[in-house]
Amino acid sequence: MTTDLTRRIQQSYQEVADACGIENARHQSFASANDAILLEKVLKNVESEGGRVLDLGCCGYPWVTNFLRNEGYEVVGTDVYKPTWYDKDLVGKLGVPLVAYDGHDLPFKAGSFDLVLMFGVLEHVGVWKTSEEKYRECNPEVTKHRRDVLDEVQRVLSDEGVLYITKFPNTHGRDKYLSKMINGDIGHLNSERARPEYLRDLIGESFEIRSFFADGLLPHRIPFDLPFSSVPNTYSKVDKLLSNAPLLKEFAQNYCVIATPR
Numbered sequence: 001m002t003t004d005l006t007r008r009i010q011q012s013y014q015e016v017a018d019a020c021g022i023e024n025a026r027h028q029s030f031a032s033a034n035d036a037i038l039l040e041k042v043l044k045n046v047e048s049e050g051g052r053v054l055d056l057g058c059c060g061y062p063w064v065t066n067f068l069r070n071e072g073y074e075v076v077g078t079d080v081y082k083p084t085w086y087d088k089d090l091v092g093k094l095g096v097p098l099v100a101y102d103g104h105d106l107p108f109k110a111g112s113f114d115l116v117l118m119f120g121v122l123e124h125v126g127v128w129k130t131s132e133e134k135y136r137e138c139n140p141e142v143t144k145h146r147r148d149v150l151d152e153v154q155r156v157l158s159d160e161g162v163l164y165i166t167k168f169p170n171t172h173g174r175d176k177y178l179s180k181m182i183n184g185d186i187g188h189l190n191s192e193r194a195r196p197e198y199l200r201d202l203i204g205e206s207f208e209i210r211s212f213f214a215d216g217l218l219p220h221r222i223p224f225d226l227p228f229s230s231v232p233n234t235y236s237k238v239d240k241l242l243s244n245a246p247l248l249k250e251f252a253q254n255y256c257v258i259a260t261p262r
Contacts, residue, residue: 003233006036012067019093020061033232037240038119038215039064042164042258043071046115054078054113054156056106057121058098064119065096073115078106106152113161116153120167123194125149146202154206154261161261163207167215167254168199199255207259216253217243 010032017023046053051073055065058077065077077096080103091098101107103125126145153163196212203209218239243252 005040006033006233008070009036009039009067012070013063015070015094016061016063016066016090019090022061033236034215034239035064036233037236038166038256039067041211041256042115042117042162045162045258046073050074051115052113052158053115053117054106054108055117055119056153057118057124062090062094062096062098064117065098066094068117069094069096076108104148104152106156108156110155111158111161112156114158115162115164116157118153118163118165122146122149122165123168143202147205150203150206157261159261162210163203163257163259163261165199165203165257165259167256168194169254170195170214170252196255199257203257203259206262208262209257209259211256211258213240213256214243214249214252214254215240215256217248217251 013032053068053073053075055062055068055075055077057079058065060079062077065075068075075096076099078099078101080101090096099107126142150163157163200209200212216239218235242248
């Protein structure tokens with residue numbers, strides 16, 4: 001199933017790239033295969049027929065929003081960042097609902113969604129204004145902002161809804177060491193890294209954690225593409241296996257969480 005899902009993701013991502021007039025970096029086989037494995041986990045929890053999804057933090061390019069729409073979900077994308085989709089008229093070109101919000105109060109009624117997806121988003125919450133700093137330990141002000149956002153997510157989720165958070169960076173992830181060795185830098189601009197205990201405590205205040213797993217021990221952004229989707233899918237599956245191995249998960253790049261409202 002994952003191989004076919006990868007192809008559908010690639011097609012949906014290409015539609016967004018064409019609408020924006022950009023080169024589609026996320027069309028690479030390895031990147032799409034990794035996204036397929038991540039998305040496959042949560043799509044099992046929400047039926048596409050009648051499934052209401054909020055893609056929270058879809059940023060300037062609604063890659064996943066468009067994919068979910070193509071899969072038959074009733075999906076809305078929202079973010080504090082709106083110039084790209086306004087300038088490119090993505091709502092008109094793609095027919096995907098995109099809504100800007102203030103970063104605090106989600107403009108939706110209580111219980112509006114069966115799934116809220118934060119695909120590489122939570123680590124950016126509360127740190128946007130200090131983007132010149134590339135690495136910080138989590139601080140109380142940032143943590144409070146994240147808790148407020150998660151409270152809003154809990155409000156707009158249905159009682160049986162699902163929250164899916166992906167790609168929250170690990171303080172000791174491989175990228176920290178590789179980036180520092182290569183250019184003296186610790187990458188992932190506009191984000192904070194944390195240990196798994198921080199993420200568990202943060203999410204656990206409002207949600208029951210159903211699944212907590214690591215991702216990204218192996219790099220997913222490589223400088224070439226492969227035409228055979230079975231290869232990157234196998235690669236991504238091996239990555240998930242290694243990322244969650246007891247002796248290796250300490251150095252996985254990201255953490256992912258599936259949770260339900262308390």
